[in-house]
Amino acid sequence: MANTTSSTSSKPVKVGIVGGTGYTGVELLRMLAQHPGVELTAITSRKEDGMPVAEMFPNLRGHVKLAFSTPEKAPLTGCDVVFFATPHGVAMSQAKELLAAGVRLIDLASDFRLKDIKTFEHWYKIPHTCPDVLDEAVYGLVELNRPALAKARVVGNPGCYPTTILLGLAPLLGGKPLIDTSDIIADSKSGVSGAGRKAEVGSLFSEASDNFKAYGVAGHRHHPEIKAQLDQLAGHPVGLTFVPHLVPMIRGMLSTIYVRILPEARDTDFQAMFEQRYANEAFVDVLPAGSLPDTRSVRASNTLRIALHRPGNGDRLIILVVQDNLVKGAAGQAIQNMNLMFGLPESMGLNQVAILP
Amino acid sequence: MANTTSSTSSKPVKVGIVGGTGYTGVELLRMLAQHPGVELTAITSRKEDGMPVAEMFPNLRGHVKLAFSTPEKAPLTGCDVVFFATPHGVAMSQAKELLAAGVRLIDLASDFRLKDIKTFEHWYKIPHTCPDVLDEAVYGLVELNRPALAKARVVGNPGCYPTTILLGLAPLLGGKPLIDTSDIIADSKSGVSGAGRKAEVGSLFSEASDNFKAYGVAGHRHHPEIKAQLDQLAGHPVGLTFVPHLVPMIRGMLSTIYVRILPEARDTDFQAMFEQRYANEAFVDVLPAGSLPDTRSVRASNTLRIALHRPGNGDRLIILVVQDNLVKGAAGQAIQNMNLMFGLPESMGLNQVAILP
Amino acid sequence: MANTTSSTSSKPVKVGIVGGTGYTGVELLRMLAQHPGVELTAITSRKEDGMPVAEMFPNLRGHVKLAFSTPEKAPLTGCDVVFFATPHGVAMSQAKELLAAGVRLIDLASDFRLKDIKTFEHWYKIPHTCPDVLDEAVYGLVELNRPALAKARVVGNPGCYPTTILLGLAPLLGGKPLIDTSDIIADSKSGVSGAGRKAEVGSLFSEASDNFKAYGVAGHRHHPEIKAQLDQLAGHPVGLTFVPHLVPMIRGMLSTIYVRILPEARDTDFQAMFEQRYANEAFVDVLPAGSLPDTRSVRASNTLRIALHRPGNGDRLIILVVQDNLVKGAAGQAIQNMNLMFGLPESMGLNQVAILP
Amino acid sequence: MANTTSSTSSKPVKVGIVGGTGYTGVELLRMLAQHPGVELTAITSRKEDGMPVAEMFPNLRGHVKLAFSTPEKAPLTGCDVVFFATPHGVAMSQAKELLAAGVRLIDLASDFRLKDIKTFEHWYKIPHTCPDVLDEAVYGLVELNRPALAKARVVGNPGCYPTTILLGLAPLLGGKPLIDTSDIIADSKSGVSGAGRKAEVGSLFSEASDNFKAYGVAGHRHHPEIKAQLDQLAGHPVGLTFVPHLVPMIRGMLSTIYVRILPEARDTDFQAMFEQRYANEAFVDVLPAGSLPDTRSVRASNTLRIALHRPGNGDRLIILVVQDNLVKGAAGQAIQNMNLMFGLPESMGLNQVAILP
Known part of the structure; x- marks a missing residue:
């Protein structure tokens, strides 16, 4: 953590996103594009390899220059943290490799939310392939788990409900x-x-x-x-x-x-x-x-x-x-977790006023 | 009732509406315009005296020729039944006169829903000026009160919730x-x-x-x-x-x-x-x-x-x-009550298929 | 036509629908269910064979008892008229067989709208397989083509725009x-x-x-x-x-x-x-x-x-x-065409007041 | 201007808003609350005197502490700039007093958009009471009038269309x-x-x-x-x-x-x-x-x-x-004008990514 914290004062957190073509993905992009402490490094999508994200999501024009690339080409292992904005099952399939490379990860799907594997498998209809990572994962509700999250390598970002x-x-x-x-x-x-x-x-x-x-x-x-x-x-x-x-x-x-x-x-x-x-x-x-x-x-x-x-x-x-x-119920909370994990001020990049009307 | 029932087989029920400029009013008009057993006779509005209803509600163009008129000019006492699509307090102020003229009435507001006058006055912040009419009023939830409604002279049409x-x-x-x-x-x-x-x-x-x-x-x-x-x-x-x-x-x-x-x-x-x-x-x-x-x-x-x-x-x-x-929760239920009160088939004019999408 | 016209006075027009799972399909069903001159005879869908239409479209519960069936099982050739509420290309593939069986047809897609085959093929990217039927088809804008439509065997129902x-x-x-x-x-x-x-x-x-x-x-x-x-x-x-x-x-x-x-x-x-x-x-x-x-x-x-x-x-x-x-721009106009083709009053089943609000 | 420019590097622009209870008002508040170069000083409303703006617009809770006050109590003459988010006719009635006190003003209504007084009076049905101020007013479309706007004391912020x-x-x-x-x-x-x-x-x-x-x-x-x-x-x-x-x-x-x-x-x-x-x-x-x-x-x-x-x-x-x-068509453009008028970077406080979905 000392390492992490000091890095944040001097250089931005390098962020990767897996699966940025859904709504939590574009919301992460919107918020991270305005976050002063991060550097958007990679965003993966097999289907949209090569497409600039701002072409799929025109609200990002002028704000995000990144293009989607395949996981193979995207240097996820060079990131400090990777967000999974994917369906369930994806984060668990890549968790070990990333952790081994020293990358922390925040899963916006459900792979690391339920500690009980049988319950997971009953509700999500797939085997849990990563029980040891699940063991160390922390449930990412900051207001309840702040100390554990500050040290977490793997965060299961809570569901919206x-x-x-x-x-x-x-x-x-x-x-x-x-x-x-x-x-x-x-x-x-x-x-x-x-x-x-x-x-x-x-x-x-x-x-x-x-x-x-x-x-x-x-x-x-x-x-x-x-x-x-x-x-x-x-x-x-x-x-x-x-x-x-x-x-x-x-x-x-x-x-x-x-x-x-x-x-x-x-x-x-x-x-x-x-x-x-x-x-x-x-x-x-x-x-x-x-x-x-x-x-x-x-x-x-x-x-x-x-x-x-x-x-x-x-x-x-x-x-x-x-x-x-999409914010406190997904992407915003994920960034709040990231801030905490990397010693950034908890509300960095998250202080925008709600849009009314 | 014998009189009423026989009249329906031979001639339409003459219907008046007090306060037809709101949503329950236009919904009554929409449904009554397509009802084979009624004759729309009068619709009152002090503010819109003289305006054709189809000018205010263009969906009625070609279907309703009636114009709004003041209560003074509109022959409500010549109706068989009068619907009150008004704020609370209006029906009770006209009930006695109409009943005396042999007109039955269906109030879509709350004047005749609560038998307990203190409760009414507590919630609606006005005195109830018509307790004897309230005594004979029937709560117009057809599925619960069918026998009483068939004979009712005054109906308190239920609230939507x-x-x-x-x-x-x-x-x-x-x-x-x-x-x-x-x-x-x-x-x-x-x-x-x-x-x-x-x-x-x-x-x-x-x-x-x-x-x-x-x-x-x-x-x-x-x-x-x-x-x-x-x-x-x-x-x-x-x-x-x-x-x-x-x-x-x-x-x-x-x-x-x-x-x-x-x-x-x-x-x-x-x-x-x-x-x-x-x-x-x-x-x-x-x-x-x-x-x-x-x-x-x-x-x-x-x-x-x-x-x-x-x-x-x-x-x-x-x-x-x-x-x-607006239908089962207001105007449709009111017409269902009218059908019952006048011996018409209960679903006359009410069989339209829901609009989807 | 004499035959047709006389049949309508005595017995309902037998109607089939091909492809009733889209919005023009359910709109046809909604309107035909309330049409006094027709008998809904068959509705086809390969994918939904056996499913009651009212299960897919719950607004039809209590109004339409029909279930979807495959074209093989559905007696389309026993109909007087078949509506195609399908993507382009379907009506032209079944037109000849139906016409040979004495069935008239109304296509709500574009197979019979454009007399110029090259234009059709340019815009719709498929070959037109039925040029002779296209020759006799009438463009179904009643207000412009009433005489021809009254005698038409094949109608290209106009696009909404x-x-x-x-x-x-x-x-x-x-x-x-x-x-x-x-x-x-x-x-x-x-x-x-x-x-x-x-x-x-x-x-x-x-x-x-x-x-x-x-x-x-x-x-x-x-x-x-x-x-x-x-x-x-x-x-x-x-x-x-x-x-x-x-x-x-x-x-x-x-x-x-x-x-x-x-x-x-x-x-x-x-x-x-x-x-x-x-x-x-x-x-x-x-x-x-x-x-x-x-x-x-x-x-x-x-x-x-x-x-x-x-x-x-x-x-x-x-x-x-x-x-x-969906009505004058699709299903309603198609029924208006049908009424005209079968000698029914042109507005039969089409007189409903618009829903406002 | 030198004065203005130097002030911006050292201290924030003091901003007042007249009439902040409408949508352009709350939008100004939302954006100014996140603007690093301004200090929200006063917001007036006769009707809502004393009400915290965050009570009327709960999106501002935690971001804006100001309460509405009457124009009499609000120190508008102590502001550097006043935005009028009012109906037409209000800005012209207060312009001279504010200008005399050295306050610049940006009217989001139409008082200073039309140079031709007859045209104004024809369309807005009120006399223009401030023709000399109108003479010096600049039409606030930055992309067309940048040099004039940088020096303007009075800006007529363009209409949205x-x-x-x-x-x-x-x-x-x-x-x-x-x-x-x-x-x-x-x-x-x-x-x-x-x-x-x-x-x-x-x-x-x-x-x-x-x-x-x-x-x-x-x-x-x-x-x-x-x-x-x-x-x-x-x-x-x-x-x-x-x-x-x-x-x-x-x-x-x-x-x-x-x-x-x-x-x-x-x-x-x-x-x-x-x-x-x-x-x-x-x-x-x-x-x-x-x-x-x-x-x-x-x-x-x-x-x-x-x-x-x-x-x-x-x-x-x-x-x-x-x-x-409400942004480029109103409040955002007004702030863009303010930035220009006070020598701030033109996009200060205006760089937020659009919300999608």
Whole structure:
């Protein structure tokens, strides 16, 4: 780390991206292009070898000169860190080689999120080929795992839904019993970009626009990820009902979380507890009690906002959490992890104001 | 009624509309213009006196020749039925005069929905000036109150949220105890047209588009309406948490309802129970178990669709309900009530296929 | 025809659809399901053999009982008419067999729109395998070709852009010279459903929403179709600049057409001329001078609306034309053709009021 | 200026904003909050006196601490520059007082755009109360007026439509005759935020979403502004047809400009001419020939992109221009002017990458 930290003061972190043709990829590029502490070194895509990234993503014209190249040609082993903005299964296939070359890696997919291999294999339908790397991987939710992340060589960047639900519940778990952990409900809503840039009928404008629906009710891959982290935070298995929904907007995510306050905790000042817990966090904003956060208040920014509600001062606590699913829910959080791993100021390159309207 | 019924076979029901310049108004006009059993007789608006309705709503060009007129000039007392597509407070101010003239009335606002006057006055901040008419008013949810509605002179047409939540829960209430009625959660999502055609900043395209938020968490006017009906269905006071959200789409509503199955009811075949309950209903469609209804499947139609989910066959039952908030949630339901009140086939003029895409 | 006409009074027209899994297919199904003069007999899809259409398109639940079947199993030769809602190339491959069996056909793709085979092959990159059928095919723009269509066995249903531009210009062409036909500009804008239900990145919600662009500027397949028809209307070759654009909405199309009035025609009352030309047309609505038609005024309806503007009473005439690209621009017009071909009232099943909002 | 320039190297420019409650206001705040060379000093609003701007616009939480105050309390005369993000008529009423106090001003409305007072009064329906200030005001299109702007005390920041059309045409005007200047057509399309944050029915989500229309065809206030600048660029009066349209998206503007190439100019390499003209411009990006710029490629950025098309190498040149109407079309351009006026690097605080998707 001493080495790393000193390098950052003198020279930029060399960054590689594997799979930059999806939405988390272009979002990484957008943010890294404006990051003063990095040097974009390589971006790989087998399919688009030779195409300038700014040709595929014209918003990058004038900002990113790099072209896609095949992994063979791209000097990933010369990077300090490599982001995987790929489907699951890719990061694990390249992890060992990169680690051996002294490269650290941040996987934006799920290869290094679930410590339990059976759970991984059950939900992702592929064998996990890299269990020893998984062992050392750190779950990249900075606000929960800062010390471990600073030293991590491998980071499993959290899923978008988990980020909202975990940060929305963390202050309530792990201390004095406050809520009925056997019965937590997270009713989550996501913009369509969460489905990625794959050409699929269900993600077409004419299918998703002017429309709303739930999906994955019978089981969503983020369920085991959320539950594993909640179990750990609580210190015991929790009961979780999780229903994601698809909102006709590009970016943005809101989770409405319902918990029941235990009788012995009815006098708790939850608002103060949340404010205190996140007082020093640059990217978690606890709104005044009774606020109604909207997703546009975080559009294209790395901030996540939380508001608490307790209707009629009863035993139901409702936690509203908003984020931009592509930023705090993906690329921004990954860069926040990178900053931490390389001793850069945690919010370097991440301070942009949300776009409203 | 004999008189009414015979009249329908021979001559059309004469219909008046008070306040046709909002979205429920134009939706009534759209549907009544295609209804073979009615004659549009009068439509009132103080502000737009003399303006042809098709000038304000060009979709009606070639279909509706009527012009707005002031209540003074419009022969409402010559109608068989008058719809109030007005803010709350208007219907109650004209009810007695119309009833005295033998006119029946259907209020799409809230004047005749809440039997308890104190509750009404608490939530709507105006005195109820018409308690005796309220006494005879019938809550216009056809699937629950068909016999009373057939004879009703005054109908309080249900709110949009209540329609989804009540039809989603009705099969579970009133018989053998099946669910924990002390802890029902309804997480509802509505298109923006539910906010009406008032010029308000919060409903602007640039505010509501590409955005998502909860609102009314501290208390929404539909909460007491839903609770009053649930209490009656259950036969005892229920506990209800209700959180509405605003979706960036024009029409459509989805309620995600969470209930806990009682231990003694774990073997219940809820799917069969729902299918049986609604087997003869023209406008309630129970989808196959595990379906994921989307709002566009009912866009511009009077159908409400329900799907049941029981993740992991556990003790949580999740009920998904979709409708078009302007049709089954407002104008279509009002016409369904009218059909019933005047002995017309219940689905007359209401059989249009939903618009997809 | 006598046979056909008499059959319609006594028994419904038997209808088959080839390729009902796209947006023109489901739109045909929606409209035919409500059409009192037809019997939906068969719908083919190789890929979805056996799937009930209402399962793919849940808006049809309760309205259409048919399932997709392979062409082999579907009794298309037993139909009176077959609609092709397929990509180009399919209708021409099945035309002869159907005609031989006495079936008439309406192609919603381009196989029978362009009389010039070389032009077809240049733009569509496939050989035309059916030139003799093409010879007898009639261009299905009812308002221009009514007599020929009534007798047609094969109809090339017009493209969506051509419908707006041709109906917007027809009154100005073919008589006394009124406009400079060497320099016509059509700046057209279409909703995304015009791109169909194919899974393509460019049609994804996250690509097309909150975005606007021109496309096909270097050459769009509708250009030769529009030009061929304009040439014929004018009686000589016209000069046409055509630029289509993509609007982030599902349905709807607006063409802004710019023509220059000839000096000798400056005193023409264009408004009166248009009104007179379309006075007896059920589906062409000439708005009062200076109107600003919006696409939602025709959403889900078969009506096309036209408004004329002449800024400063100068020599520029601007013609605004709106339609629903899936209805008057595709499925509705196809049904209008069918009605005409089978002696049914031209507007049978096509009188629905547009959905607003 | 020496004074100004030296001050910028040592201390920030003190900025005031009049009327920060609209969309150009919040956009100024968003961009100025991230601008390293300014100090936000005062923001006025009579109606919202005392309200923190971050309460009205929650995207600014953590970035802007300022509260609105009345003009009386806000020390505008202590500013170096004041932006007017107000309706027309406000800047002219305060200009003299501010100038007298040594404050420079940039009006984002129209008070200082039109040099001809009669034209102003005809289109804006109010008397111009400040003709002498108007005399010295400079039209704030940096790419055309850089030298004058560097010294300006008063800047009339261009309208959004004019920015696209003027930068799209400037390379063609003023030199050797290249195009028929008597017949220029600009078919422009704007996102809804161009209509501002006023509560008006026409800007409601349920009116503007899933809809498209032309407006202002009979005459739009930007027409005289565009024409006056074009006349000046051409050195003679031009003929301009301008038709704006409303696109269902929040931000973004595309102008499709049609000009006819003169016979003597047919061999011109227009692509090279445009590239050369804008080679040194930080915010004008000439795309490769035949490109199809989309509005999202400039979303939330100050870049304007231009693409040229010449179908069939004929005599029609089509110029496509995209910008973000709130940035290069308003707030960003205003800041670009400020940078220039105060000797700051022209792109300071304006280098953000566009948001895609």
